[in-house]
Amino acid sequence: MVVRNKARLVVQAHLEAIRIPLAFAASKGFKLQQIDGKSAFLNGFIEEEVYVRQPPGFESAKFPDRVYKLRKALYGLKQIPRAWFVMGSVxxxxxxxxxxxxxxxxxxxxxxxxxxxxxLVSSFAEQMSREFELSLMGELQFFLGLQIKQGPKETFVHQAKYTKDILNKFEMGDSKPMTTLMSTQTALDADEDGEAVDQKEFRGMIGSLFYLTATRPDIQFAVCLCARYQASLRTSHRQVVKRILRYLKYTPELGLWYSSESSQMLTMPAARLTARTSLVSWSSRKQSSVATTNTEAEYIAAASCCSQLLWMKATLSDFGLRFGRIPLLVDSTSAISVAKNPILHSKTKHIDVRFHFLRDRYEKGDIDLIHVSTENPLADILTKPLEFNAFVRLRGNRLEVLTIHSSRERLRANGPASLLSWCDE
Structure with a gap:
């Protein structure tokens, strides 16, 4: 009987924890390699006291009620990586x-x-080779369903093969392509009077599309919107999902472009978008707390974004990067005023206490709240359906979601865009 499916657990890894090293390596101009240690996790001495039951068929006849004390790591234990490496603090x-x-x-x-x-890389590889039997896989090209192409000045991450597999799985490989995900006139709702559809097929589509958002922030809003109606599915919902698949038919090779040349800043709009050339974190979802005003909704969104930003800052500190006040871009002057001006707090007592840590982090100097004009709607692609020109402009020029061919052409012509990225201070 299968108790644990390892591959399933790996896929559920924190994808931002994968994208950050990829973006960091690209920004520093070095390539990532991949090796597979055949016996590495069977040779690491552990410091903790760990006991296991006697394996079936190998019980001691003399001491049947005793347990084994481990001296070395067993595959599957959380202590395995720590037996050989210094774990990151975050x-x-x-x-x-x-x-x-x-x-x-x-x-x-x-x-x-x-x-x-x-x-340093050669020394590490040599040390590992002395200790373990290794399978050298060369330059990183495929990992957890992500296809990775590393060039001298850029890294391109995409899921073209996975996209084609999805289209074939749901018999959409020969469908008519669509240039956008959703019509600007689409207003998806519960549609209680609509015709019910097969839940198994619909949920299979949604689940497959969710993993595709690992490299496709352009489909995040539409996929999350459709996922809200899985409990009561209607024909109108299936039509929107099929349009997403038809859009993927039109853009199967889009992916994230990370450049080795970038400006010196780490920042985050309140929709969790980071870096024009180093996009590593994004989100599009309903708020967990009901807001009574637009100001409150913006304030809650900024607080959620702040928590993600602080996690990224702490993660990058393990890489040797240090930051001062990190700009957090918010398009609501009222929400910024609530966070900055203590006088207004008497009018915001009804807001859940956990969201007020945004104010605390501002006072401690961790973040800097900056107003961004609504004429520069970077977060619109994660919050609403857009017409074709606006959608393509945000997708390509602002988020750097490109094909490998268009990214190289842009690099040769103008060099990479330089809006937001990493830096040492």
């Missing part, structure tokens, strides 16, 4: 090592590593 899947001014990044389970120093 992200437990990434193991950054600092040596002088150089950085070595290690991502487990299948070991992905790379560094700013060729000597």
């Amino acid at each position: 992200d437990k899947t990434v193991f950054p090592l600092r040596h002088g001014g150089d950085t070595l990044l290690i991502y487990v389970d299948d070991i992905i590593f790379g560094g700013s120093s060729h000597a």
